[in-house]
Amino acid sequence: MLDDSKPLFVALAEQIEDGILDGTYAEDGPVPSTNELAAFLRINPATAGKGLGLLVDAGVLIKRRGIGMFVAPGAPAALRERRRSAFAAQFIAPLLREAGQLGITPEDLAGMITKEAGR
8 A cells, every 4th residue: 555665744735646647637627635545554643644644745745624635727738747857867867878888779779678578
């Protein structure tokens, strides 16, 4: 369920982000409350609140007083772009450095990726 290698509130925030990206939580739609998340995941409500707070601070969720938390307009696209940039920095840049050290050209690398994707 939650990634044990990260602080709970970070793992919770990422789980909500995943739900936004996969359509579980629609743009401008509601997300579970702090208490609902805490009860479902069996975590402290303060931890759940901290995870939701991260998303509010990042502009992914918006608070509607007396109603709850909602997915901010444009959040899915912004999340996708942020994760693509992180993916490039975390995976693509090191891959290209290693490929360069091994004498693998970008064209050869693209062919290797295409071959692996076809398996």
